[in-house]
Amino acid sequence: MWSYDILNSLEFLDESFEGMRSAIQVGGAAQPAAAAAGSLDDVDRLIVAALKAAPDGLTTPQLALALAKAGQKVSQPTLSRRLARLAMGRHVISDRPGRAARHRRDPYHDWFNVPPGKRPKVGYRPELLDGYRPNQTAWFSPEELAKLRSAGGDRHLDGSTYARAIAQKLLVDLSYASSALEGNTYTYLDTQVLIEFGKEAEGKEAEETLMILNHKEAILYLVQNIGEIEVDVREIKSLHALLSRGLMRDETSVGAVRRRVVDITGSAYVPTANPHVLEQQLARVAATASAIEEPFEQSLFLMAFISYLQAFEDVNKRTARLACNIPLLKAGIAPLSFLEMDKTAYVRGLVAFYELGRPDILKEAYIEGYVKSAARYDAYASRDKAAIELEVRRRNDIYGAVRAYVAYSVSEGGRQDPHDFALVHFGDEPEATRRALAARVAEIVASLHEGNHIGYGVPRKLFDEYAGLAELKANGPSA
Structure with missing residues (x-):
């Protein structure tokens, strides 16, 4: 658990529980403490005030008793739900789950509502x-x-x-x-x-x-x-x-x-x-x-x-x-x-x-x-280790083949089969390597779009021409 010692120098942490209860009873809207609590309702403010008045913290039953003394009866299940919500909003800190938990006021909002230049060094x-x-x-x-x-x-x-x-x-x-x-x-x-x-x-x-x-x-x-x-x-x-x-x-x-x-x-x-x-x-x-x-x-x-x-x-x-x-x-x-x-x-x-x-x-x-x-x-x-190692070793060759394929498709006026193209491109490689390289080239080609083509070495103008081929092919003249 982190230390609270540094917070003792903040003047507003010395406000009394009674002062908070009085503020709530008269509306409290103009009170600094109420403003610091944000959009909390009256019961939430009473919970925060009760914990503020108990530096060593309170268990859920002790907190329920403190609320009852302040004129607000809350069942323990309801109180537990409120405490969970307050914890999410950084108003309360609990040291463990369950009935044995001890709850304390979270000073987060008090601390950060003070400008850095005015907070204690x-x-x-x-x-x-x-x-x-x-x-x-x-x-x-x-x-x-x-x-x-x-x-x-x-x-x-x-x-x-x-x-x-x-x-x-x-x-x-x-x-x-x-x-x-x-x-x-x-x-x-x-x-x-x-x-x-x-x-x-x-x-x-x-x-x-x-x-x-x-x-x-x-x-x-x-x-x-x-x-x-x-x-x-x-x-x-x-x-x-x-x-x-x-x-x-x-x-x-x-x-x-x-x-x-x-x-x-x-x-x-x-x-x-x-x-x-x-x-x-x-x-x-x-x-x-x-x-x-x-x-x-x-x-x-x-x-x-x-x-x-x-x-x-x-x-x-x-x-x-x-x-x-x-x-x-x-x-x-x-x-x-x-x-x-x-x-x-x-x-x-x-x-x-x-x-x-x-x-x-x-x-x-x-x-x-x-x-x-x-x-x-x-x-x-999800990729095979051998495929990853191949790309690590042959990245430049693979990306070079992708660019060559795109350029070739543009020069031919229509998209070619990327796998077949790559098989020819890597024709001097051992058969197993040639097929692995071709498979990777085809995979990259299938994934190309305007947001990633630069990553594979395909210039913008070239890619735009290539993308246009697909559009022309899809929207070509009808029979």
Whole structure:
């Protein structure tokens, strides 16, 4: 359970239960506490007020008694339903399910209703790391892990094979999404063209282009070495170096623990400025993470604590976003691309961890983003391992054949059979390889559309002519 100690400095947390009850009885609409409660009804407000007046929390029977004393009788089944709804709205926290649960006021809304500049400053708290026990502390519930595994697990491929298979898609997805979270204005298509063809988008800052190219190099490093990579300080620093090259004001700070004070925009959190503490805590973060056996738990831990420590002068969150994919890729399960990550939820989750020491909000953003994006890699899970290895080795040849087929169809004025074309195209290959390559070319051709042709090396003008052939063929002159 995360700590409430920091909240004691907020004046409004000292309001009495009696004051809240009086506000409700006279309507309460103009009262600050009522406004903070949002759209809660009178009974909900009484529940929140009763819990606010009980720092140690109340059981469901104790809460029912407190409500009765305030003149509001509520049956325990009804109260349980209200508590569940209030918990979903982050007004109440319960330490366990059932009648034995102890409920407390969730200070989330009170805290974030105060602008960052007016919230009490919060320093780095090593006890957050000290209190985490690998394989005993569990940020994800069994139900949440089951949901994540269903979305991205059970790939039945070793990590190295799977990572290489999804490399091209992951390069674009993660480079684009992680950069966009930093305010980079490259579009997804701009990013794809830059990564696959080296063409810079017009009108973009050089730093934006470099940010994406650095992501490409860092992701390639992970993909190509995932079998040997371990979660340790050296790898975290290596990722930072790959991501930050050319973007730091001092090149000696690339891949090195910082020697300067940093500020966190939009947060009351003040990271430690002691280089010795940073080195020590980074080593502890890596050691603790490496001991976690569950890949998703290890992933979320890395995302949270690398971001929280702020060990580097800049590029900390980018480093965390790539590092959190190490356990997923090593396990051969879908990565977290951040492509479907809600930016507001993600940032709010980080700030809640920085300032309140609570991982639950970041966890919810993680789950939602992962479940939405994991399906993008499903196609690779169902493919035969030999077929994946073939594409890894012969990607350029396969995509070259796809482009040649499209160009040939355009020159002939009509679509040809892609499988037969590819059999001829790869005529010098051994028979088994020739047929495997032809099957893959035919599969890609069947999937071509205006949103993906660039990924297979088919230029826009050529594809538009090819797409027109299908339209002309379908709508040709009638007999």
